[in-house]
Amino acid sequence: MNLFGADFIEAFHQMLKDVLKKVIEELLSDIADDEKFLLNRKEISAAIGCDVDTFDETYRYLPGFPYHKKGRSEAWNRKEVFDYLHKNKLVK
Template identity: 30%
Template sequence: MMISMQNDDTEFIDAVAVAVADRIMPQLEVLVKKYYTPDQGLNQQQAASMLGCSVDTLKDFYYYQPGFPHFKKGTKDSFSQKALENWMSDNQIRA
């Protein structure tokens, strides 16, 4: 069975395809950035900045939270940016 399309049908389909692409591209860009961007190692100052606190608060409060993502890199504490983002998302207090 052969289906023939009129020029108007092709133009309509193309217009729909462009509209769909325009709607989903921003969401795809966010997902690509989130899941396909290489992880970045953070120092204490950068991690504290992400949390919106001082380095002292980071050391005194956050280090002791269950599952708080930090590790030693040599003699210094380091943080995975993605692990910290996930921890922050999982540990938000919702009103």
């Protein structure tokens, strides 16, 4: 026994698909932005909450500290750095 008509069920199904598709696309876009975004030394220092000298002395040269080469310079992914700090209990 079906309480709703076929047209209602089809319209509801389509609306649900549209809403879920939009939410998933937004989430994937946010993830893609976070994954691709590389910060320079000054920006990653500010994200961590320290000055560049403290970043160099305390974090930058730790074994396994994540970085990417960008030409001749280094760049850091915010998510990777915070994951590393959390995993190694170096969170302020």
